[in-house]
Amino acid sequence: MKAAEIHNIHKSYDEVKALGGISMQVEKGEIFGLIGPDGAGKTSLIRILTTLLYPDQGQASIFGMDTIRDFKGIRKIAGYMPGRFSLYQDLSVEENLNFYASIFGTTVSENYHLIKDIYQQIEPFKKRLAGRLSGGMKQKLALSCALIHKPDILFLDEPTTGVDAVSRKEFWEILKNLEEVGITIIVSTPYMDEAELCDRVALMQEGQLLDVDTPANIIGKYDHELYAVESRELHQLIKDLRSFDKTVSAFPFGDTVHLATQEKLRRKELQKFLEEKGHEGIAVQSIEPGIEDCFMNLMRKQNDE
Amino acid sequence: MTNENIIEVENLVKKFGKFTANDRLTFQVKKGEILGFLGANGAGKTTAIKILCGISAPTSGKVSVAGFDAVKHPEKIKQNIGYMSQKFSLYDDLTIRENFRLFGGIYGLSRKSIRQRTEELLKRLELYEYRNRILEALPLGWKQKLAFSVAIMHHPQVVFLDEPTSGVDPVTRRQFWELIYEASEEGKTIFVTTHYMDEAEYCDTVSMMVAGQIRAFGEPRELKTEYGVKSVNDLFIKLARN
Amino acid sequence: MKRFLAFVKKEIQHIFRDTRTMLILFGIPIAQILIFGYVIKNDIKDVDIAVYDQSKDEYTRQITNKLTSSGYFILNRELDNMKNIDRIFKEGEVKLVVVYENNFSKKLHAENNATVQLIADASDPNRANLITNYSGAIIHDFVKDEFHIDQLPYQINSKVRMLYNQNLASVFMFVPGTMALILMLVSAMMTSISIAREKELGTMENLLVSPLRPAQIVVGKVTPYVLLSIINAITILVLGVFVFGLPIRGSLTLLMLESVLFITLSLSLGILISTMSPNQQVAMFISLFALMLPTLLLSGFIFPIENMPKLLQWLSAIMPPKYFITILKNIMLKGTGMAFVWKETLILGGMTAVFIILSVKKFKLRLE
Known part of the structure; x- marks a missing residue:
C-alpha cells in the first residue's frame, strides 16, 4: 500500500487556481519533498491530504483511506505541523504537549522516546509560555506536538521557511532520524537546496507538477551543458553571458554564474569572449547541475509550452 | 561603490532590560555598497535595522545614516531611506x-x-x-x-530590504537581485537580510551576527579564504554553531 | 472522556490567563448592575412634592405623612389653590403635586369613593412615571392597611398618561434586563470569540486534524462558559437582592433552571455566530450587533414593547431575551410558578434546540 496516492487533484479559490490536476504517489517510509515557491500549491495539497480541504476534483488517499470518506481514520494516524506557528501561546511548553497528547488519547510518557531528541532541547524551558519562545524553539515544540501521538505519516508545511541556515540543518537531521523510526514524511519547502535531503521530490510551480522523482534522477534528466563561470564583476558577467550566442540561460549562483548551453563549449572560446568584454579573473568550469538548476530549466520549458 | 561612508556605526549597544540585543556594533557601509546582513534568528538583526531606520533609539553608541544622527534626527533619516520587507509591502x-x-x-x-x-x-x-x-x-x-x-x-540613499525574496521562485529571485544591482549602480546603498545563503554571495560585503555581536565582516571572497570554507553557507554554520 | 476533559482544562487555562477576558467576564456584570442600580435608585429619592389638601382631615394627613416618611418624598410646600401648579413646576423643584378633594374622609366612608389627584411634572417622562408609581403604591398600601381591601377606588389624573404598574416592575426592571443582557453577552460573545480565536491563530487546523469530534470541540468550548455564566447569574442576583432589595418571590430553583436554559440558548447562538466568523473581530462585531443592541432595544428592557410600531413588535417576538425577561419578572417579582411561564419556557427551549441543531450542522469539519 502507498502512503499517499494522489490522483488528478484540482483546487481553486474563487478565481485563483491553486492546483491544476496533480497526480503522484508517496511510498511508505520515505521523506517526500514538495518543492516550490509560494503560490505553487504546496499548502493546498497538504491541506487536502490532511483532510482539511475538499479538492474540487480528483481523489487522494492516505494508506488506502480516502481523504473525503475516511477522514476520521486519517485524522487518527496523521501528524500535522501547519505553516504558521499554531500552538497555544498562552499555554506553557509542557501544557501544549500534554494537551496534544491527550486529545489523541495518549500520554507524553508513552511516546517520549519519539520526541526525546527534539524535546530535550526545549525541556529546560518547559514552564515557559509558548508565546515567549524563540523561533527555533517554537518550531521544535510544534514538531514535538505533531509527533506525540506516534503518527504513521507526518505532514510538515514549510517547517523551515524564515528559519536560519543552522536551525534548518538541525531540523533536517531530526527528520532523518524520524525516517529511521519508519514514519513517512511529506514536507514542503521553498528552499531548493533542501530537495537533496529528500528521498523523492515533487517540483511544483503555479499549481502544476514540473517533475516527480528522486533528486538524482531529476538531475540526471537535465538536458543542457552547465558551466560555472567566474569573474570579478558578477553583474556585468551575467549581462555579457546573456549576449553570448550559445547561451540558453545565465543565472547567478552564489559567487559564480551558471551558464547553460545547448552543446558542449570549448572553454577557450568563452574565455576569449569574456576577455574581449574586459573581464578579469575569469574561470570556467564544467559542473553537475543542482535541483535549483533543474527547477529553473523545467520552469523555462513550461513557460515555453 | 565610492569611498564615501553612508552608514557609520560606532559602539552601538541596545539593551532590553538585562538582555543585550546589540553588543558594541561597529561598522561602515559605503555609498553604492550591497551589504548582506546575516545572522541566526534572534541574533539581533532586526533590532539593529530598527535603529538604523530611526525607528528605535540605541542605548548607547553613535549611529549615522545618510549623514544624519539616528538619535538627534531620526525623521531626517526616514526621509532618506527606503524600506521593504516581506511583511510590510504594498x-x-x-x-x-x-x-x-x-x-x-x-x-x-x-x-x-x-x-x-x-x-x-x-x-x-x-x-x-x-x-x-x-x-x-x-x-x-x-x-x-x-x-x-x-x-x-x-x-533614497539607503534601501533596507528585510528578507525581500522569501518564498519567491528561483528565477524571480534572481531577477530581483538584478534590480538590487541596478540600484547599487545608481549609487544607492543596499542593506539586505536573507536566509538564502547563495544570495549572500552576491553581496559586496557580508556581516555575520551571532548573539548580538558582529562576528565577521568583509567581502565574501576574503571571509571564505580567512575561515577556510567553500561557501558563505558553510561560514554561517561554522560561526553560528560556536 | 479524557480527551474532553483535557480540552475543558485547556479552555479554563485560556480564560484565567487572559486578564481582559476575566475583566469582561466578571467586571462588566458587576459594573453594569451597579450603574443601572444606582442611577435608578437615586432617581427616586427625596423628591420634592407639594400638597393641596382641600379637606385637611384624618386620612389626608395620614397619607401625606406616609408619603413623606417613605424616604422617597419631601414635602416642599402646601398649596391653597390650583392656580399656582404651573408656576411651581416651572420653578423646577417640585416634581409632584398631590391634590385631595373636599371631604375626603367623609366621602371615603360614605361612598367608598374618594379622589386623590397626582399631578406629575412630565418633562422627564421616565421620572414622572416612577414618581407616580411610587406615590400611587404608597397610597394603595395605606388603603390596604386601613380598610383591608385590595381595591382603592381612586383616580390618577396626571398630565402624562401612564399605566399603573401593580408590581412596581419598572423599578426592578433593570435587574432582570441586565441579567438577560449579561448572560447573553458573556455566553454568546465569549464562546463565539473563543472559537474564532482558534481559527485566527491557526490552532483550529491542529484540532481538526485530530480525532476530536466536533461535538467534543463545541461542548468543550462551551462548558467553562456555562459554569462562568452561572456564577455571573448568581452574582447579579446577590447584588440585586442585597444591594437593591430586589425580591425573589418565586422558587429559586425554578429561577436557576430557567437561567441555565437561557445560558444554553445563548451559548448555542454563540457557536452559530462563530461558524460564520473567520476571526475574532467579526465574531465581536456580529455579537454586538446581532445580540447586544437588539437585547437592549427590542426586548422590552429599556423601551416598552407595547409602544413600538407593529414591525418592531414582531421583531421583538424573535428576541430570546424578551421571553427570559418575562420569565424572570414573573418568578422574581410576581412569585408565580411554572404554570405562568410554561409558554415562554417552551419558546426558549424550542429556540435552543434550533440553534444547537444549526450550529452542530454548520460547524465545519474542514477549513472551508
Whole structure:
C-alpha cells in the first residue's frame, strides 16, 4: 500500500487556481519533498491530504483511506505541523504537549522516546509560555506536538521557511532520524537546496507538477551543458553571458554564474569572449547541475509550452 | 561603490532590560555598497535595522545614516531611506498605480515626479501595461519587485530590504537581485537580510551576527579564504554553531 | 472522556490567563448592575412634592405623612389653590403635586369613593412615571392597611398618561434586563470569540486534524462558559437582592433552571455566530450587533414593547431575551410558578434546540 496516492487533484479559490490536476504517489517510509515557491500549491495539497480541504476534483488517499470518506481514520494516524506557528501561546511548553497528547488519547510518557531528541532541547524551558519562545524553539515544540501521538505519516508545511541556515540543518537531521523510526514524511519547502535531503521530490510551480522523482534522477534528466563561470564583476558577467550566442540561460549562483548551453563549449572560446568584454579573473568550469538548476530549466520549458 | 561612508556605526549597544540585543556594533557601509546582513534568528538583526531606520533609539553608541544622527534626527533619516520587507509591502486592495501614488505622496514627491517615476519604474519591470490592476491577484514575485520599486521611488540613499525574496521562485529571485544591482549602480546603498545563503554571495560585503555581536565582516571572497570554507553557507554554520 | 476533559482544562487555562477576558467576564456584570442600580435608585429619592389638601382631615394627613416618611418624598410646600401648579413646576423643584378633594374622609366612608389627584411634572417622562408609581403604591398600601381591601377606588389624573404598574416592575426592571443582557453577552460573545480565536491563530487546523469530534470541540468550548455564566447569574442576583432589595418571590430553583436554559440558548447562538466568523473581530462585531443592541432595544428592557410600531413588535417576538425577561419578572417579582411561564419556557427551549441543531450542522469539519 502507498502512503499517499494522489490522483488528478484540482483546487481553486474563487478565481485563483491553486492546483491544476496533480497526480503522484508517496511510498511508505520515505521523506517526500514538495518543492516550490509560494503560490505553487504546496499548502493546498497538504491541506487536502490532511483532510482539511475538499479538492474540487480528483481523489487522494492516505494508506488506502480516502481523504473525503475516511477522514476520521486519517485524522487518527496523521501528524500535522501547519505553516504558521499554531500552538497555544498562552499555554506553557509542557501544557501544549500534554494537551496534544491527550486529545489523541495518549500520554507524553508513552511516546517520549519519539520526541526525546527534539524535546530535550526545549525541556529546560518547559514552564515557559509558548508565546515567549524563540523561533527555533517554537518550531521544535510544534514538531514535538505533531509527533506525540506516534503518527504513521507526518505532514510538515514549510517547517523551515524564515528559519536560519543552522536551525534548518538541525531540523533536517531530526527528520532523518524520524525516517529511521519508519514514519513517512511529506514536507514542503521553498528552499531548493533542501530537495537533496529528500528521498523523492515533487517540483511544483503555479499549481502544476514540473517533475516527480528522486533528486538524482531529476538531475540526471537535465538536458543542457552547465558551466560555472567566474569573474570579478558578477553583474556585468551575467549581462555579457546573456549576449553570448550559445547561451540558453545565465543565472547567478552564489559567487559564480551558471551558464547553460545547448552543446558542449570549448572553454577557450568563452574565455576569449569574456576577455574581449574586459573581464578579469575569469574561470570556467564544467559542473553537475543542482535541483535549483533543474527547477529553473523545467520552469523555462513550461513557460515555453 | 565610492569611498564615501553612508552608514557609520560606532559602539552601538541596545539593551532590553538585562538582555543585550546589540553588543558594541561597529561598522561602515559605503555609498553604492550591497551589504548582506546575516545572522541566526534572534541574533539581533532586526533590532539593529530598527535603529538604523530611526525607528528605535540605541542605548548607547553613535549611529549615522545618510549623514544624519539616528538619535538627534531620526525623521531626517526616514526621509532618506527606503524600506521593504516581506511583511510590510504594498496595499493589496489598491491598483499598482494607486500604490505608487500613495507612497510617492507619503515621501513628498510632486505629482509630476510621481507620474514620471511610476512610468519609469514600471516600464523597467515591464509591468506598465498592468498599472491599473489591483495588486491582490498578482503573483508574489511581481509584488516583491513592485514593492522594491516603491521603496526606491524617492531616490533614497539607503534601501533596507528585510528578507525581500522569501518564498519567491528561483528565477524571480534572481531577477530581483538584478534590480538590487541596478540600484547599487545608481549609487544607492543596499542593506539586505536573507536566509538564502547563495544570495549572500552576491553581496559586496557580508556581516555575520551571532548573539548580538558582529562576528565577521568583509567581502565574501576574503571571509571564505580567512575561515577556510567553500561557501558563505558553510561560514554561517561554522560561526553560528560556536 | 479524557480527551474532553483535557480540552475543558485547556479552555479554563485560556480564560484565567487572559486578564481582559476575566475583566469582561466578571467586571462588566458587576459594573453594569451597579450603574443601572444606582442611577435608578437615586432617581427616586427625596423628591420634592407639594400638597393641596382641600379637606385637611384624618386620612389626608395620614397619607401625606406616609408619603413623606417613605424616604422617597419631601414635602416642599402646601398649596391653597390650583392656580399656582404651573408656576411651581416651572420653578423646577417640585416634581409632584398631590391634590385631595373636599371631604375626603367623609366621602371615603360614605361612598367608598374618594379622589386623590397626582399631578406629575412630565418633562422627564421616565421620572414622572416612577414618581407616580411610587406615590400611587404608597397610597394603595395605606388603603390596604386601613380598610383591608385590595381595591382603592381612586383616580390618577396626571398630565402624562401612564399605566399603573401593580408590581412596581419598572423599578426592578433593570435587574432582570441586565441579567438577560449579561448572560447573553458573556455566553454568546465569549464562546463565539473563543472559537474564532482558534481559527485566527491557526490552532483550529491542529484540532481538526485530530480525532476530536466536533461535538467534543463545541461542548468543550462551551462548558467553562456555562459554569462562568452561572456564577455571573448568581452574582447579579446577590447584588440585586442585597444591594437593591430586589425580591425573589418565586422558587429559586425554578429561577436557576430557567437561567441555565437561557445560558444554553445563548451559548448555542454563540457557536452559530462563530461558524460564520473567520476571526475574532467579526465574531465581536456580529455579537454586538446581532445580540447586544437588539437585547437592549427590542426586548422590552429599556423601551416598552407595547409602544413600538407593529414591525418592531414582531421583531421583538424573535428576541430570546424578551421571553427570559418575562420569565424572570414573573418568578422574581410576581412569585408565580411554572404554570405562568410554561409558554415562554417552551419558546426558549424550542429556540435552543434550533440553534444547537444549526450550529452542530454548520460547524465545519474542514477549513472551508
